[in-house]
Amino acid sequence: TSFTVFNANIGYVAQVSYGQSSIATATILLVWALLDALGVGVMQTFRSACGLSILQTGRFIVVMMALSGILSMILGIYAEHLWSYLIACFSQSLCLAAAMVPLNVLYSEPLEDCAGLAASVELMLKYVPPCLYSM
Helix, strand or coil: CHHHHHHHHHHHHHHHCCCCCHHHHHHHHHHHHHHHHHHHHHHHHHHHHHCCCHHHHHHHHHHHHHHHHHHHHHHHHHCCCHHHHHHHHHHHHHHHHHHHHHHHHHHHHHHCCCHHHHHHHHHHHHHHHHHHHHC
């Protein structure tokens, strides 16, 4: 859910806080989507090339998320500039997308007998109530 909230705010902040046009905001969201796809692909390639287990991959990604957070805090010094905001968002987005698969596997590992059902319930609880609330 935090991933969905995070990506939903990028366009809003770019338009309202930084005065970007709709076209510029759409371009920013396109780059964001490309970075998400790149994050997943690079992580899977890196994992298979290095022979990392899911646990090792999860640890690596958590370290990358921490470094991304540190970078975001440093870039907060330049918060009045759009480039600072975009670099911070894009680095976090790349790490979040790369983390989705391995961390979800680790999270569902104790539920091996009912992992599919647990994932279905998780998706339902994550996406159905917000839709109903916004109606």
